[in-house]
Amino acid sequence: MFRLLVLITICVGAVSAQDDAAYSAWMKSTPPQISAIKAAIMANDNAKVATEAGKLADTFQHVADFWMKKQKDDAVKMAQATRDAALEIASSSTPDTQNAGVTKVQGTCGGCHRVYREGTAGNYKIKE
Numbered sequence: 001m002f003r004l005l006v007l008i009t010i011c012v013g014a015v016s017a018q019d020d021a022a023y024s025a026w027m028k029s030t031p032p033q034i035s036a037i038k039a040a041i042m043a044n045d046n047a048k049v050a051t052e053a054g055k056l057a058d059t060f061q062h063v064a065d066f067w068m069k070k071q072k073d074d075a076v077k078m079a080q081a082t083r084d085a086a087l088e089i090a091s092s093s094t095p096d097t098q099n100a101g102v103t104k105v106q107g108t109c110g111g112c113h114r115v116y117r118e119g120t121a122g123n124y125k126i127k128e
Contacts, residue, residue, distance in 0.1 A: 041095050041102070089105070116128070
């Protein structure tokens with residue numbers, strides 16, 4: 001019985017570490033995704049804007065799912081708001097509405113980071 005509990009504990013820890021690594025990758029992918037969206041807006045390339053904004057929406061669906069598993073309702077709502085703003089960008093066809101969507105996306109970052117991120121640049125950790 002003891003061995004089973006130890007094995008379960010190790011497995012849970014490994015899954016949690018994998019989730020945290022995936023989360024870190026999603027967060028690190030966000031600035032380049034936003035930069036790609038901004039560049040596509042400047043190039044007036046609506047197809048590229050839609051593609052890149054769709055990628056960002058997918059990323060934040062993963063983020064919402066991550067926080068849902070941790071039962072952090074406020075973080076889920078912030079991630080869903082970011083996802084929804086990215087979807088608005090993807091469906092927009094004018095630079096003004098696309099840029100407004102980018103502003104919305106970026107407006108959600110700080111609130112979540114203040115609550116759920118600790119550490120310094122290059123060494124951030126998830127606060128639970």
